[in-house]
Amino acid sequence: MKITPIRNEKDYQNALNRLEEIFDAKKGTEQGDELEILSILIDRYENENFAIGMPDPIEAIKFRMEQMGMKQKDLAEVVGFKSRVSEILSKKRKLTLGMIRKLNATLHIPTEVLVQDY
Numbered sequence: 666m667k668i669t670p671i672r673n674e675k676d677y678q679n680a681l682n683r684l685e686e687i688f689d690a691k692k693g694t695e696q697g698d699e700l701e702i703l704s705i706l707i708d709r710y711e712n713e714n715f716a717i718g719m720p721d722p723i724e725a726i727k728f729r730m731e732q733m734g735m736k737q738k739d740l741a742e743v744v745g746f747k748s749r750v751s752e753i754l755s756k757k758r759k760l761t762l763g764m765i766r767k768l769n770a771t772l773h774i775p776t777e778v779l780v781q782d783y
Contacts, residue, residue: 666695680710
């Protein structure tokens with residue numbers, strides 16, 4: 666087992682190829698240890714080089730509403746008037762702290778997502 670740091674795209678591709686070769690290795694074996702270490706290195710490289718940012722707050726609300734089968738009238742029960750929901754979803758009205766708290770509690774969207782500028 667010769668493991669080296671992943672410093673560039675070529676190293677990354679080589680690590681992915683090796684990971685695929687030993688993917689079914691059993692824990693506690695030499696290949697199992699290699700698999701575990703390679704997984705950590707690949708994860709670290711991906712997080713540093715292919716980081717995924719947080720979603721837009723309004724898009725997160727729309728997505729969560731769709732997942733939960735909610736309509737605008739359902740969201741009005743959370744944040745207030747139906748017209749207010751329309752203004753929020755069209756980005757004409759900003760979310761208030763109270764709305765953020767209610768959306769977090771009801772839709773389970775992290776506050777870190779909801780407090781972002783949009």
